[in-house]
Amino acid sequence: MQKLCSASLWPVYGPDALRQLESRLQHSNPQPLMQLAGLAAAQLALAIAPHARRIWVAAGPGNNGGDGLEAAMHLHLWGKQVLVSWMGSTAHAPPDALMAWQRASTAGVAFQSAIPENWLKDMDGQDLCIDALLGLGAHRALGLEMQACVQAIQKLPGQVLALDGPTGLNLENGQWLGSPDAPTVAVRAHHTLTFIATKPGLFMGHGRDACGQIWLDDLGHRANDCDVPPQAWLNAADAPRIKSHASHKGSHGDVAVIGGEPMALRGMGMTGAAVLAASAALHAGAGRVILSLLSGQATEHALPDLMQRDWQRLDLEQLHVVCGCGGGEAIRAHMPEVLQRSAQLVLDADGLNAVADDPALQNLLRQRAELKPTVITPHPLEAARLLKTSTAQVQSNRLQAAQNLATLFHCTVVLKGSGSVIAAPGQTSRINTSGNGRLATGGTGDVLAGLVGARMAQGLGPFEAACRAVAQHGQLANDWPDDLPLTASALAQHLR
Template sequence: MEKLSPTSGWPVHGQGSIRTLESQRQALSPTPLMQMAGLVTAQLALAMAPHCQRIWVAAGPGNNGGDGLEAALNLHQWGKSVRVSLMGQASKLPADAFAARQRAHEAGVQITSEPPEQWLQEMGPLDLCIDALLGIGATRPLSANMQSWVQIINRSRALVLAIDVPTGLNPESGQLLGGETDTSLLVKASQTLTFIAAKPGLFMGHGRDACGQIWLETLGHPSEVSSLPAQALLNMVWLQAPKTHASHKGSHGDVAVIGGEAMASRGMGMTGAAVLAASAALHAGAGRIMLSLLSGQASESAPPDLMQRDWRQLDLEHLHVVCGCGGGEAVRPVLPAVLQRSAQLVLDADGLNALAQSKALQGLLRQRAASQPTVITPHPLEAARLLQTSTAQVQSHRLKAAQDLAALFNCTVVLKGSGTVIATPEETPRINTSGNGRLATGGTGDVLAGLIGARMAQGLSPFDAACSAVAQHGQLASDWPEGQALTASRLARRLC
């Protein structure tokens, strides 16, 4: 059993690969996989709640319910007080699950068709609920009866262990099953034990909130997981090129930040966004940072370490450019030159909105050669505009959306959100596992854009720079001091 940490770099597989690996394991193993899964579940259950007085197993009508029944059998044989509520008719269970039900019944495990209400009311924080309602094959919205059981689990004071995937979660996307939006219909697990291989939805969308600590049991040798190409890899620890004693400011790259529309343009002054991006590049250790505000005026609030220049005076061909932060409508006339001339480019925010509305600008982005690498950093709505689809479609297929954008524009893509996806042509995409809801505040995306620009200026490839910056950006939020508000300006100052 492997504890999946934010720095594990573990491969992630979709449902098709999982089924193939499952068949391979079953053909090679003398022990049925369901019995193996049930034993490991029981072992983790005891590790989670060693002093529990009551264990309730909510078992569904499929193989996930069979895993729960096998776990209940083991826990009962080890002397624990276990009750199983089995949804649906026993006669309609799949063959392995039916056999597990028979063995549990013959061993004396109490199995009923409804949750034991009085018993559940007596459960405390040392007791345990095991969610074995639905596995990875579910796609439809939960039935009314299933919804009721999920809500019973969530109301319980006991710890919750989800088998394979928390009920209500789409294991492919991290969204709610069937496009639901009510998060009360999603089991909130203390820990999740997933089998065969890690699933992408555990690390994206609502999966980040629902799964708790994630454990992986491959039910075989870990090397077998790599027999099929991974759909994605978990993003690993951030990288940074060290500053040597013999280096100087020119050794660590020049970053130019172009953005910041004036208040007079549309009554929405956004110079702060560009200042935040430049401040991030500064604190991340880039050699020299030039701030070019589209307002046409110098910023009095910008750190004195920044050089302020009119963008038309910049030698774009030799600069790592971060463009779009707070750019508003003023960024549109700037983009043709930025796209054609910038040596390396991070395109964010209003730069992406302008790109989505102009086929000509999209053509210029595609024409940037390998010698002019680009990173784009859309959030789901910006990605939907670029792909001419809906935000819901992007969120339901985050890995595909990021890869489609990377292929469309031949660039590196950072699709932001819960479980940020980093994709580029010819590379396995990464799913980032650091970060939390503290980042849901204005300006943190500008900080990320500036950080990516700094890492590119320091010599990392666009893909490595994006992976490194996203990991570090998230980890700072994960490590943020309790009781202190995370603001974008504070976040920028903590970069190094």
């Protein structure tokens, strides 16, 4: 069993691959997988709640419930006071779950079909609930009976251990079960134990709030010896970059930031976004950073370390360009030249919106391909505009949406959000596990764009630069002192 963290580099599998892995393990393992999973769950339950007097197991009608029944049997035999609420029936239970019920019943585990409200009232903060209601195959909104069970779980004072994933969470995409307009109730677990391999939804969307600490028991699966390709990899945190002694400013690349719509155009100046991106590139270690505001004028609010220059005087063919931050409507007229001339390009925000609205710009972006490396950094709405779909569709399959964008525009994609996805043609996508809700403040996306630009300027390829930048960006938020507000400008200044 392994405890997963933001530094974990681990393969992530979709449902089809998981079924294939499960089938192989069932044929190669002398012991049923459900029994192995139940034993692992019981062992983890003792580890996280060693002083629990009462353990309530909420077991669903399928195989996830069977895992819970196996865990209940072991905990009962180890002397714990266990009560199981099983929503299944002996007439309709899958074969493995039926066997688990028989083993638990024979061992003397106590069952109660209804929610044991009086029994639950005597539980305290040291006690434990095991959520074994639904697993990987759940896609529909919860029925009333299961909703009531979830609500009972959420009222308990002790810890909650979810098996495979918290009930109410779609393990394929990290969204709540049900429609976006009427999401289902869901368990918020303190710990989640997932089996065989990790699932995408644990690390994306609401999964990052619902799962708590994630644990993995592979039940004998060895990723290094497997020929089933993963859907993605978790994106491991990056070590700080240290400049060598025998280097100079020209050794670490030149970044130009083009953006910042002037106030005069629409009465809504956005020069701050471009300044933030440039500040991020500077603090991240780029050798020289040039700020080119779309007004063509210098600003007093930029750091003195930044050079300022009219973008039309830039030698784009020699530069790593970050374009679009705060660009507004003003960026559209300049996009053809930026797309055609920039040696390497990070395209963000209004630069992406301009491309989404103009087929000619889309063609220019595609034509850059491998000769002129490009990273685009959309949030879900910008991704939806580029793909001509809805935000809900993007969020329903973030891995596929990111890969579709990478294929469509022949570039590296950072699909931002909870569990940012990094995708590129010919690469296995990454799901980023660092970061938290403190990044949900204006300007942090501009900081990320500048950081990606700096990493490319320092010699990394676009996919590796994006992976490292996203990991570092999130890790800074994880390490941020609780008593200090996280602002985009402070975030930029803490980059290394």
